[in-house]
Amino acid sequence: MTKLSKTLTIQSSPHIGAAASVDSIMLNVVLALLPVCAFAIYRFGISAALILMMAVLSCVLTEHLMCRFSGRPTTVSDGSVLITGILYGLILPPSLPLWMVAAGGVIGVAMGKFLFGGLGYNAFNPALVGRAILQAAFPAAMTTWPSDSAASFASLPSSTLALPLTKPDYDGISAATPLAKWKFEQIPTDTADLFVGTVSGSTGETCAALILLGGVYLVARRMMSWRIPVAILSTVALCSMLLQAIDPTRYAGPSLMLFSGGLMLGAVFMATDMVASPITHLGCVIYGILIGLLVVIIRVWGGMPEGVMYAILIGNAVSPHIDHWIQPRVYGTASQGGAV
Numbered sequence: 001m002t003k004l005s006k007t008l009t010i011q012s013s014p015h016i017g018a019a020a021s022v023d024s025i026m027l028n029v030v031l032a033l034l035p036v037c038a039f040a041i042y043r044f045g046i047s048a049a050l051i052l053m054m055a056v057l058s059c060v061l062t063e064h065l066m067c068r069f070s071g072r073p074t075t076v077s078d079g080s081v082l083i084t085g086i087l088y089g090l091i092l093p094p095s096l097p098l099w100m101v102a103a104g105g106v107i108g109v110a111m112g113k114f115l116f117g118g119l120g121y122n123a124f125n126p127a128l129v130g131r132a133i134l135q136a137a138f139p140a141a142m143t144t145w146p147s148d149s150a151a152s153f154a155s156l157p158s159s160t161l162a163l164p165l166t167k168p169d170y171d172g173i174s175a176a177t178p179l180a181k182w183k184f185e186q187i188p189t190d191t192a193d194l195f196v197g198t199v200s201g202s203t204g205e206t207c208a209a210l211i212l213l214g215g216v217y218l219v220a221r222r223m224m225s226w227r228i229p230v231a232i233l234s235t236v237a238l239c240s241m242l243l244q245a246i247d248p249t250r251y252a253g254p255s256l257m258l259f260s261g262g263l264m265l266g267a268v269f270m271a272t273d274m275v276a277s278p279i280t281h282l283g284c285v286i287y288g289i290l291i292g293l294l295v296v297i298i299r300v301w302g303g304m305p306e307g308v309m310y311a312i313l314i315g316n317a318v319s320p321h322i323d324h325w326i327q328p329r330v331y332g333t334a335s336q337g338g339a340v
Contacts, residue, residue, distance in 0.1 A: 022119070025223050025274075026079030032214030033086050033204075033269065039197060040204040044094035045153045047146075047160045048203045054098045055089030056082065058105030059126075066114045080119045081109060087269060088127035090204025091262060091309070092134075095146040095170060097162040100138055104130035124316045125273045128309050135309070141168055145175045145200040175200040178260040179305035182252050194259035201261065208259040215268035224272050227281060231288025232267040232295070233258060239296040251300065263295060266308040276316040283322045291315040 040048045063081040067074045075081070088105055108130025116122045135142045146157050159168035177200050178189035193199050197207030205211075218224035236257050243251035257263070271277065271291055278287045291311045298307025 022078050022080065026083055028218060028221055028223050029083050029269070030079065030086065032217050033083075033090070035210045036090060036204045036207065036214060036265075037086065039207045039210055040090060040094075043197060043206060044146075044203060046156050047094050050098060050156075050160060051092055051094065051096060051101055051203055052086065052089040054101040055092065055105050056085035058102040059085035059088060059109045062106045062109040063114065066110060075118060078119060081113075084109060084113070084126045087125075087265075088130050090265060091127065091131050091202050093142060093145055094203050095144060095157040095159045095168075096134075096141055097159055097168050099162070099164040100134060100141060104134040107133045120275055122275055123320075124313055125270050125276050128270060128313055128316075131309055132313060144168075144170055145177060146170065177201050177305065178256060179299065182256060183299070183305040186249065188252075189256060189260065191255040191259065194255065199260070202265075205262040205265045208264045211264040211268050224268075225277070225284050227284040228272045228277060228288045229267040231285045232271060232292040233263070235289045235292025236263065236295055239293065243296075243300065257296070257299070261299075261306045262308040266312055267291075271312050271315060273316075276319055278319050278322045280323060280326060282326050283319075286322050286326070287315055287319055290318060 037052060040052070059081050060076055064074050064076050067076075085105065088108060089101070092101060092104075108126045108128075111133075112124050112126035112129030113119070113122045131142075141159075144159075146159075157170065159170050162168040176184075178194060181187040181189060189199060194206075195208050197209070199206050215224065215229060219226045237254040240252060240254045240257040244253045267288075271288065278284050291314075294311035294314055295307050298310060299305060
């Protein structure tokens with residue numbers, strides 16, 4: 001009998017299914033976001049670069065100091081807070097004062113992540129927590145979008161360098177986002193402009209093409225669940241298609257609903273947060289459908305034109321319950337804890 005050169009060793013769980021570490025995953029997410037960041041700076045100029053830098057700096061510094069003050073070793077090196085800072089900067093208006101950017105970064109990391117215990121324990125996406133606080137505290141600043149003349153490499157919006165606790169002074173005429181144009185004026189936006197990002201909006205949410213490209217990269221590297229963004233985008237597309245069939249003059253079509261606002265960035269890079277999203281495949285689909293429905297409901301019947309941030313935060317809150325409700329039964333049992 002031929003002796004086997006390799007033998008099968010059976011051991012108890014847990015088993016390592018992949019060699020990807022936290023550092024490796026975070027590095028790949030950063031690589032996926034770099035084209036989005038580059039386009040944001042190209043589109044909105046110096047102000048976008050400053051906002052991204054301040055967002056990253058405030059988030060990283062907050063986590064480092066919180067770790068030091070609590071007597072823990074710093075966790076900055078794992079890269080998770082770097083991702084938080086980049087995403088946080090990408091979802092802010094290009095003309096937002098830098099002191100507001102710093103305040104939101106501190107609150108997002110301190111309250112949205114560190115207060116829950118750090119990486120692996122946060123119930124909500126920290127970047128969205130920071131933005132939600134700013135939205136509640138400074139609604140005017142968070143809904144003011146600069147015109148093209150105020151966002152370039154030749155000039156810097158005066159609001160960017162506004163002093164803390166003062167009312168920002170905005171240059172030029174504020175430009176409306178595609179969602180606001182449709183919701184309040186029923187003015188459509190060309191699909192090509194939405195896809196390539198030549199529209200008004202938050203710093204890094206406008207170019208749907210680059211966001212999707214980053215998502216495809218992460219899915220190909222098996223570092224992101226494709227079920228969540230597919231479930232979200234499919235739900236939004238189907239609902240908007242049905243609503244437009246009912247009344248095309250009142251309800252926006254799938255192209256506007258999908259490619260405008262923060263839906264693409266939220267569905268691809270934020271709703272897929274490994275800590276704040278479900279674990280099971282079915283749970284990811286249910287989670288995505290819930291977020292997609294909430295996005296449509298808030299956008300269509302809410303008082304604000306955008307609803308991605310609130311939809312994802314609500315989804316984060318429901319996520320652990322989804323995993324509990326659809327918890328798969330133990331092999332060999334008829335139900336949880338029951339015998340065959």
